[in-house]
Amino acid sequence: MACPKITLFHNPQSRSAGVCILLEELALPCEIQLVDFKDKPAALLAVNPLGKVPTLVADGAVITEQVAIFQFLAELAPEKGLSPAVGDPLRGPYLRALAFYGSSFEPAMIDKALKRDSGSAGMSPYGSIEAVEAIVRARLAQGPWWLGEQFTAADVLWGASLSWITQFGLLEKTPEIAAYLERFSERPSVAAAKAKDAALTA
CATH class of the missing domain: 1.20.1050.10 (Glutathione S-transferase Yfyf (Class Pi); Chain A, domain 2)
Known part of the structure; x- marks a missing residue:
């Protein structure tokens, strides 16, 4: 499965810091868009009107909410073993x-x-x-x-x-x-x- 082009809207002092750690665990390439909370970029608001980070865009698909992002990313790299597969007792x-x-x-x-x-x-x-x-x-x-x-x-x-x-x-x-x-x-x-x-x- 080809890895989608991933863009993460990110601020190091936010919940998105955990997503960056997960990207490292999975060795997934990702473009980082830094977000200044005092001046949120129009590109972020265009895909997530709430202006929240983390916000992920993968081949044009928008994924928000930490739990959804973590599950989505972990399943992109099943060989890393960070997401138990369907049928696994875990x-x-x-x-x-x-x-x-x-x-x-x-x-x-x-x-x-x-x-x-x-x-x-x-x-x-x-x-x-x-x-x-x-x-x-x-x-x-x-x-x-x-x-x-x-x-x-x-x-x-x-x-x-x-x-x-x-x-x-x-x-x-x-x-x-x-x-x-x-x-x-x-x-x-x-x-x-x-x-x-x-x-x-x-």
Whole structure:
């Protein structure tokens, strides 16, 4: 399968940093369009009126939302093994790891940051912040990766996100979370993405 021409609208101080790490893991070529949040480029707004990053364009197809982007990219390079295939017993847990991040964990962290009441458990997309945090700690305590021994694109999403979430104090860096982040930070893709970001913004 030929790789599509990929363009990523990116700001190093945003969620798109994780996408850059995933691109390094997958060794996928990509054109980077830097986004200044104070003056969002017309090219970004033309494909994503919300003006959010990451926004990905692949052969003209627009992909937004972190979970969709991670799943899309990982499946472009199946030989890298970062996306369990259909029929693999880890496929369901992998998709759950991605969806849980986007539909439960990040909304919970945003509510926590804004000191916003999440409403009744029945109306909230995640139930309670405490329950969400407990799931994360329990999952990472089983380590070394989110699905156990196999490193996947879900770990790039979680590793990159937990790095900034713990940095801002939204989630306590408990021993299991600290150990997970240390393992993640040692991957060559993390250093490579950071080096490229430094060169882009120099």
